[in-house]
Structure formats: C-alpha cells, structure tokens
Amino acid sequence: MxxxxxxxxxxxxxxxxxxxxxxxxxxxxxxxxxxxxxxxxxxxxxxxxxxxxxxxxxxxxxxxxxxxxxxxxxxxxxxxxxxxxxxxxxxxxxxxxxxxxxxxxxxxxxxxxxxxxxxxxxxxxxxxxxxxxxxxxxxxxxxxxxxxxxxxxxxxxxxxxxxxxxxxxxxxxxxxxxxxxxxxxxxxxxxxxxxxxxxxxDDIIEILSEIFGLQVAKNMHYFEKQTHDFKIYGYTSSISFSKSNRYSIFTYVNGRYIKNKGLTDSVIEGYHELLFENRYPFTVLYIEADPTILDVNIHPTKQDIRISKEFDLRKLIKETIHETLTQTKKINEIRMSSTRQEQQPIQPFFDFSIQEKEETYPSSFTQMENSNETEFVIPQSLPHQEDHYYLPIGQIHGTYIVAQSQDGFIIIDQHAAAERIRYERYQKLFLENHHSIDLLFPLVIELSNSDYQELLPHLSLLKEVKIDAELFGNNAIKITHVPYYLDKIDLKTYVETLIQQIIQNKKIDLNALKDYAIATLACKASLKANAHLSFADMEKIIHDLFACQNPYTCPHGRPTLLKYTLQELQKAFKRT
Structure with missing residues (x-):
C-alpha cells in the first residue's frame, strides 16, 4: 500500500x-x-x-x-x-x-x-x-x-x-x-x-521628517562614495541625535530593504568614540551593486541576502560614515563647547597631589548632599564599615580610586560606585510621594510614527515612573511635570530611554520598568570616568558606598570594587 x-x-x-x-x-x-x-x-x-x-x-x-x-x-x-x-x-x-x-x-x-x-x-x-x-x-x-x-x-x-x-x-x-x-x-x-x-x-529628507520628525531630519548628513564594486550613499544623523536601539538604521541594496547585522555594525563602527555607549544613530544607507554579486534567493521574505566582497563593503561603509561625521562642523562645535565647560587637566597615572578645597568632581554628587535629598540618605552605620576603614591614596587615570586599609587595599570604579549609591537613594525617593516640578518649558519628544503607535496603548506607564506625559500633535508627546530630583540629568535622553524600554518589551512588567527607571536614572546622574576628584570627594564616595546594602556591584551587575589583601600582595612579590 x-x-x-x-x-x-x-x-x-x-x-x-x-x-x-x-x-x-x-x-x-x-x-x-x-x-x-x-x-x-x-x-x-x-x-x-x-x-x-x-x-x-x-x-x-x-x-x-x-x-x-x-x-x-x-x-x-x-x-x-x-x-x-x-x-x-x-x-x-x-x-x-x-x-x-x-x-x-x-x-x-x-x-x-x-x-x-x-x-x-x-x-x-x-x-x-x-x-x-x-x-x-x-x-x-x-x-x-x-x-x-x-x-x-x-x-x-x-x-x-x-x-x-x-x-x-x-x-x-x-x-x-x-x-x-x-x-x-x-x-x-x-x-x-x-x-x-x-x-x-524623490525627497528623502521629507520622508525622514515624516517618519522621525523634523528635528532629526534637519540634523541628517549626506554621504556618498563609490568603488569599482559598490556605490553607497544616504543620510546619517549628527552625534547629537541618537537612539537606545539600532532599529533606526535602514539598509537598502538595489532598492530592496535588507537585514544584515554586519552592515549595520559597520554603520555603528563609523561612530566609534563619537557616540556614548549603547546609543545608535538614525541612518538610511543605500547600496548599489551589480546584481550578479548578490544572492537574494535565500528566504521567501527576500530580506536576507548574501553579498560577494562583503568585507570590502563593510570597510567602505565604516570609513565613509566616519569621514562624514569628522568633517562636519557639528562635531567641532560640540567638542569646543565640551572643552570650554570642563577645562579638565589630563590625569597622571597616579594622582597623589593635595587638591584645593574648591576642586570637587564635576557631578551633582556634592550638590545632592546639599539638597533636600539628604534626609533620605541611607543610614551609614553598617558593621563592616567600622571594621574596615579605607583611606584614599589617589586615582588611576581619573577613573579608579585606590584606597588602603590595615589588611590591604581596594580599587573602586568611581562611576559604578556612584551608580550604586544613587540607585539605593533613588529607590527610597521613588517610594515616597514627593512633589513634582512644573517644567518652565515643556519637553516635547518627537517619535517615529511606528514608535508613536506602539507607545499609545502604554502611555500611562510613564505616569507610573513619575513622568507626566500627554499627546502633543502628530507623533509627539509633551512632558509637563517631573520629580524634582530629575533636574540633575539630561531629561530628554532619560525619557527617550524609558520609552524605548516600554516599546521593546511587549509584555510590560511594571515593577521591572520601575527598577529599570531607577537604574537608568542612577546611571545618567552619576559621576563619569576621567573626573578629577579631591581626597574629600574620594572619602565621601568610599563612605557612602560601604553604607549601601549591596556595595559590591552596580545596578547593572558590574563590580564596584576589587579587593586585594596585604598577604596577596606580599605573595605576588615573593615576600612570603
């Protein structure tokens, strides 16, 4: 049969x-x-x-x-x-x-x-x-x-x-x-x-304006380059406009939208050292190539393709994007502005110099101690703090604090430590029903039309993380009230990061979103690397870190400190 x-x-x-x-x-x-x-x-x-x-x-x-x-x-x-x-x-x-x-x-x-x-x-x-x-x-x-x-x-x-x-x-x-x-x-x-x-x-900028909003479209830079095998051209955003995900990088080959992680990575690599970590540009990349070096017949959706000489193409994309960005005046203006604001000396490998009293590290860390937040500081009488007193002896590369005790020394990542300190403080603040402040100028955030549609059913979640938001025109929301303790951060970047978290996680867990909001807030408000610290500042970070319930990791799981005992040091130098 x-x-x-x-x-x-x-x-x-x-x-x-x-x-x-x-x-x-x-x-x-x-x-x-x-x-x-x-x-x-x-x-x-x-x-x-x-x-x-x-x-x-x-x-x-x-x-x-x-x-x-x-x-x-x-x-x-x-x-x-x-x-x-x-x-x-x-x-x-x-x-x-x-x-x-x-x-x-x-x-x-x-x-x-x-x-x-x-x-x-x-x-x-x-x-x-x-x-x-x-x-x-x-x-x-x-x-x-x-x-x-x-x-x-x-x-x-x-x-x-x-x-x-x-x-x-x-x-x-x-x-x-x-x-x-x-x-x-x-x-x-x-x-x-x-x-x-x-x-x-045939106006790409007009379409970009319709999708991402006028501000993004106005800050796009045209690029173009051609080799024997490929011609690439398109638009990419200035470094002042970025997103927390890579979904706004569009790649086209001979008029066909494709998904290719390698080509997307090449665009991102073109922004090397120009964008902050985990920030991604708005980019529209067009590639023209001889059809005979392409294989489109891989999947019925025709979005996955194979490209001969892909390594050469990726190199071309990376170099073209980087050249375009470094040649634009926007980069220079931002660098000059940053230099005028900071005027920071380059740190020696070890900094043992006595600092002037007025020289404190340029975060809002000390300002926070003088604000109303001081009444919410976590109690600083944990047993291990008294048993192991650490005296700061200097900084490494303006990023790591070195402190010694009777039985050894520790190296502290000052940014991770500041994150942990602020995270636990903001956790307490978040639970309290503190007053909001009215923004003198409401913050208007333009979204891509697809992100706007995704956010609409979940807009009330922003209220749960203390952000008062309302619809504002086409594909935009308006922020009118925020907690008073958000005045120390880039509010626009913070809110955009929360919005992307809501959009990307289709099944929203409110507690997870709140924890993410607190961790993000702690990160963005914290002391950065290459910040010049006085010994008083270092002492305060060490003191506040060991006052935390968990002083050993930042909210993202990275270690805040490394500890070395005197015995380990002596053994390494073969003194025992």
Missing amino acids: NRISILDPALADKIAAGEVVERPSSVVKELVENSIDAKATQIQIRIIDGGRTLIEVKDNGIGMSKEDAILSIRRHATSKIKTDYDLFSIQTMGFRGEALSAISSVSKFTLMTCEENQVGTKLVCLNSEVVRIEPCALTRGTIIQVEELFYNTPARLKYLKADSSEFSAILDITNKLALAHPEISFSLYSNQKLMFQTSGK
Missing part, C-alpha cells in the same frame, strides 16, 4: 503561506512590492482593524490582462524571471511567484486590474481558486483586497497581536518601502484615517 502521495494544491499553498504570510504586515509588503515592480508612481494602502478585516493596496501601475490576472494567483507564476541567468541577476522586488497564491489561500481575495486603454478584470478567489471572473470599470492599475485574513487557519489567526501592534508593524514596513522608493507617492490609511503620506518627489 502506497503511503506517499502528492499534496493537494490548496493544502500545499497553505503550507507555503506559512513562510510568506506571517502577519498582516507581510501581506502589505508583498502587495506593495508587486506595485513597485508594476512601475507604479502612486500606491495607496487601506487597513481596517490592523489588517484582520481588510488590507487593500491600490496602484497606478501597468496593470494586467485578463489572462495574466488569472495566472497571477497560480503558484510559481511570475513575469519577472524566465531563465537561470535571470535568477542570479535579480533586478525586481519579487521573482518567486508565491505571494499572491499564498495570500489568496488564507484570505478572501479580490483582484481588480486593468491595462491602459483596456477593459478591467475582476477576480474573486477562495482557497487559491478563482470563484468569479467578471469585467470591471477601472483606470490603469491594480487594486487588491485581502479580507478576513487567516479566516481558514484559526491557529494563525489566534496568534495575531492587538490591532495597534499589527498596524504598527504595517506602518514600519511602509516606512521602509517609502524610503526605498522616494520617487513613489505612498499613502497609508487606518480605519479611514490618513496615518502616513509621502509626496513622491
């Missing part, structure tokens, strides 16, 4: 749809890419209920004949490749001939299309089968309607996320497609409301 059989075509299409159609945003991507290949100059996307109820993509492309329309929903039917050579020199967005077949197998699918000066054709499909064909009145172009997505695959339907999350993913893919093709006019509607629009005037 035979046990192997050929799958029913409808079942095979549903299996294939599992790779091509993961969620509503996958449908939008495939349909819009078809419109781009059809030479459309205007693409309109309509979404109802996050794509569950309706996804409609309308374009003014070249359209299809009746015969091509019928073939288009057949699996592996395509107009884009015909030979082996075509497969290895892809110049279109699509080529596999799977998208329409897969989409029509898991939805109620309607296609209306018309070539120029011809009669239009309307197809209605169920389970990849055409159930009705009729003429329709339509100007040149194509309209595809996808209704009740996953109606016949309940398991897939069950795991769709909230409508707002699904629409955010659709908005994100629309952003990427619009940046890939600034010559095309895009418009995106959600529940009859216009959410995103571009003019199609």
Whole structure:
C-alpha cells in the first residue's frame, strides 16, 4: 500500500503561506512590492482593524490582462524571471511567484486590474481558486483586497497581536518601502484615517521628517562614495541625535530593504568614540551593486541576502560614515563647547597631589548632599564599615580610586560606585510621594510614527515612573511635570530611554520598568570616568558606598570594587 502521495494544491499553498504570510504586515509588503515592480508612481494602502478585516493596496501601475490576472494567483507564476541567468541577476522586488497564491489561500481575495486603454478584470478567489471572473470599470492599475485574513487557519489567526501592534508593524514596513522608493507617492490609511503620506518627489529628507520628525531630519548628513564594486550613499544623523536601539538604521541594496547585522555594525563602527555607549544613530544607507554579486534567493521574505566582497563593503561603509561625521562642523562645535565647560587637566597615572578645597568632581554628587535629598540618605552605620576603614591614596587615570586599609587595599570604579549609591537613594525617593516640578518649558519628544503607535496603548506607564506625559500633535508627546530630583540629568535622553524600554518589551512588567527607571536614572546622574576628584570627594564616595546594602556591584551587575589583601600582595612579590 502506497503511503506517499502528492499534496493537494490548496493544502500545499497553505503550507507555503506559512513562510510568506506571517502577519498582516507581510501581506502589505508583498502587495506593495508587486506595485513597485508594476512601475507604479502612486500606491495607496487601506487597513481596517490592523489588517484582520481588510488590507487593500491600490496602484497606478501597468496593470494586467485578463489572462495574466488569472495566472497571477497560480503558484510559481511570475513575469519577472524566465531563465537561470535571470535568477542570479535579480533586478525586481519579487521573482518567486508565491505571494499572491499564498495570500489568496488564507484570505478572501479580490483582484481588480486593468491595462491602459483596456477593459478591467475582476477576480474573486477562495482557497487559491478563482470563484468569479467578471469585467470591471477601472483606470490603469491594480487594486487588491485581502479580507478576513487567516479566516481558514484559526491557529494563525489566534496568534495575531492587538490591532495597534499589527498596524504598527504595517506602518514600519511602509516606512521602509517609502524610503526605498522616494520617487513613489505612498499613502497609508487606518480605519479611514490618513496615518502616513509621502509626496513622491524623490525627497528623502521629507520622508525622514515624516517618519522621525523634523528635528532629526534637519540634523541628517549626506554621504556618498563609490568603488569599482559598490556605490553607497544616504543620510546619517549628527552625534547629537541618537537612539537606545539600532532599529533606526535602514539598509537598502538595489532598492530592496535588507537585514544584515554586519552592515549595520559597520554603520555603528563609523561612530566609534563619537557616540556614548549603547546609543545608535538614525541612518538610511543605500547600496548599489551589480546584481550578479548578490544572492537574494535565500528566504521567501527576500530580506536576507548574501553579498560577494562583503568585507570590502563593510570597510567602505565604516570609513565613509566616519569621514562624514569628522568633517562636519557639528562635531567641532560640540567638542569646543565640551572643552570650554570642563577645562579638565589630563590625569597622571597616579594622582597623589593635595587638591584645593574648591576642586570637587564635576557631578551633582556634592550638590545632592546639599539638597533636600539628604534626609533620605541611607543610614551609614553598617558593621563592616567600622571594621574596615579605607583611606584614599589617589586615582588611576581619573577613573579608579585606590584606597588602603590595615589588611590591604581596594580599587573602586568611581562611576559604578556612584551608580550604586544613587540607585539605593533613588529607590527610597521613588517610594515616597514627593512633589513634582512644573517644567518652565515643556519637553516635547518627537517619535517615529511606528514608535508613536506602539507607545499609545502604554502611555500611562510613564505616569507610573513619575513622568507626566500627554499627546502633543502628530507623533509627539509633551512632558509637563517631573520629580524634582530629575533636574540633575539630561531629561530628554532619560525619557527617550524609558520609552524605548516600554516599546521593546511587549509584555510590560511594571515593577521591572520601575527598577529599570531607577537604574537608568542612577546611571545618567552619576559621576563619569576621567573626573578629577579631591581626597574629600574620594572619602565621601568610599563612605557612602560601604553604607549601601549591596556595595559590591552596580545596578547593572558590574563590580564596584576589587579587593586585594596585604598577604596577596606580599605573595605576588615573593615576600612570603
């Protein structure tokens, strides 16, 4: 008895749809890419209920004949490749001939299309089968309607996320497609409301403004460079504008959005020593290359590709980005401003000099002791503090404090120590219902349109971490009240970091968010490396550190100190 059989075509299409159609945003991507290949100059996307109820993509492309329309929903039917050579020199967005077949197998699918000066054709499909064909009145172009997505695959339907999350993913893919093709006019509607629009005037800065806001767009720098194999160009942000994640680095190869960690890392490496740790730029990187050195046929989504001579390309990207940033006046202005503010002498390897009384380290550490926060200082009578008194003897590289006791010495990371001290203080402050201060000038934070949509359902969480926020215009929020103890930090960076934490963690744990807020606040308000300390300052850090409940690690888990006994030192020098 035979046990192997050929799958029913409808079942095979549903299996294939599992790779091509993961969620509503996958449908939008495939349909819009078809419109781009059809030479459309205007693409309109309509979404109802996050794509569950309706996804409609309308374009003014070249359209299809009746015969091509019928073939288009057949699996592996395509107009884009015909030979082996075509497969290895892809110049279109699509080529596999799977998208329409897969989409029509898991939805109620309607296609209306018309070539120029011809009669239009309307197809209605169920389970990849055409159930009705009729003429329709339509100007040149194509309209595809996808209704009740996953109606016949309940398991897939069950795991769709909230409508707002699904629409955010659709908005994100629309952003990427619009940046890939600034010559095309895009418009995106959600529940009859216009959410995103571009003019199609080939103006990348205009699209960046629509996505990230005007301030970011105004601070983008153009770069361009060409070698024998590659041409790269695009825009990258000045060092004064950055994010806490790398999701705003967009990479395109021959007009196709791709995901490639190596190329993204090359952009980040171009900012080496120019951005703070864990801060990332806004970048749009366009790469043009001969299609024969690219392999797009790796995954049905076509976002993963292989590139010959990738090492050379990564080097080119890194060097071009770095040259662009170092040549701009913005860098010099910030450096000059920083130099005027600090005027810090370079620290010797060991600093044993007696400091003048007025020379204290340039954080708000001492100021904090003089503020109202002193009444919340943790009690400083822990047993181990009296048993092991450490006397500071100097600094190493303006970053590490060296202190000795009767039985040895310790080396303290002054930033990690200050973080621990402030963390435990802010923990106590956070539990108290302290008064807020009104900001003289409310802080307006512009978000990318996709981040804004993601934040909306969770905006109240900012209130839980003592930040009063309200909606303000398109894709922006306004901060009006903050706790008084936030006046010592860069408030904008702090709030942006909290927002990214909320967006990235879909299932928000309020206690974890509060702990993250306290740890972040402690980090941003703390003493930095290469700060010139007096002996009084060093003594105070040591005293306050050992007053903490956990003096041995910072809130992020890094050690605050290393301890060496006199016996270990004598053994190392072979004195015992």
